[in-house]
Amino acid sequence: MKASTKVPGLLSLSLRLYLGLVLFFLYLPIAVMMIMAFNRSSLYLLPIEFDTVWFEALADNWRLIDAGVNSVALAIVNTVVATALGTAAALAMARYRFRGRTLLQLLLFPPITIPWLIIGTSMLVMFFWIGIGRGFHAMLLGHVALSLPYVIVVVGARLKSFGTGLEEAAATLGATPWQAFRRVSVPVMAPGVVAAALFAFAVSFDQFVISYFLAPPGVSTLPVEIYSSIRKGFTPEINAISTIIILVSMALMLAISRFYRFGGER
């Protein structure tokens, strides 16, 4: 971008400074929460006395540990199912024109555009009505539905950027369709599939609203457990577990950014 050098320096400088302020705003509460997780006072009283007592307390908090195990298990199963289903659908959408293609694209919109409150409550109604009920399986149904659009978009973008030329070349050189798929399509797709899988994991691991409506008493995920703890009254243990969750989420996003460029061309 050559022209930006011609912009008056003062304006450019103040805009950059402003960008820094925005980043400060984005990270301020997260930083405060993390600092408070290491404060001894259970009432968030100042001054801060450094202590890891709340992290140690986590080891005895079986409700949170169980919820954490549920969250991770759910996210893993969700990742496997959503990545498999989504990659297959993305392949079909990238390689074939078929009737019902638009319908499938249309079905992908609600999970991203309609508020999760509406989706979550309608799943609750439906699942209760036809006997699926609430529980791990119901949450899995919901999480996969939310993850599918991300998987299809991410894998689809990867496939689109490569086109069908390589596969056609393989076919011309005498490869069977299966060989062409194994030796050409799979390696081409791989980075997209990895990014999509990480997205699916993140979507499920961070999902609160859907889980909240589909979690029966006794089977909850970390966000659901944290929500009920917050509503019952503050406990600094929640800061400790929240600190861990934020770090896990951010590590996931950093991993994704190695495979997937946010915001397209730069």
Next chain:
Amino acid sequence: MNADQRRRVAVLGLTAPAYLWLVLTIFLPLSAMLYFSFLTEAPFGGRQPVATLAHYRSILTKDLYLDLTWRSLRMGMDVTIACILLGYPAALALARHVKGRWREAMFLLIVLPFWSNALVRTFSWTMTLRGDGLVDRAIHWVVPGMPSLDILFSYPAVVVGLVHAYLPYMILTCYVSLQAIDESLIEAARVLGAPGRTVFRRIVLPLSLPGLLAGTVLIFVPVIGSFMEPRILGGVAGSAMLGTVIEEQFTRIFNWPFGAALSFTLLAIVLLILGLAAPFLRRTLRTA
């Protein structure tokens, strides 16, 4: 099997699982919810519900629900406007005044919190906005005479939390349309003697309008359907919204048909907004 049949089997095999899954989890539930919203009671445990319009009638005529709807829309507007005012200049800085590695790093820094747990981020504001908390003390240390920051459990706290949650959306969508602007247009205007302000008003702003609109819709829609943020940050006064009332109907009061009618009223508003913005949204999302 000929080639055409084989192709058909391949398409069916590849897409059928995703289809079925989405029909079972999105289409059928929304249909079930619509059906429930016209029933006098939930058809569980052998009860015999009757069709009724009473839920929608009370939503559309009772002051309480009109007021709740208005409060939700108002919250959507407040949050969206704040996001535009804060996010657009940031996008402008990112697209036109930061380059190369720096831009990449900034980009990642903006996306990172956006993709981390929304509940945890909302919770983190309860510690940031409390009176005599870390931030409150820091402010008083810098400016001794300031009034206390104590806005936790009020409507402003909800707005702050939601702006924090959705600001990256606005920055990203505006950034996408800003960086797509053809540099030669701006150069041409400059050569012809247009001052910086005119270049912005006549070229940059109009060309980035689609991104601005996409961000507006992507923020407004989830905000009017939010319930967790108002619950955690709003206290009693700041949490009376359509979203929190729907949550209550399903988790506490167990009047599912009425909750379904409320959900569908919200969905109708959402669909109206999405329908109006669809042509613009499609264009921006394609470039993204």
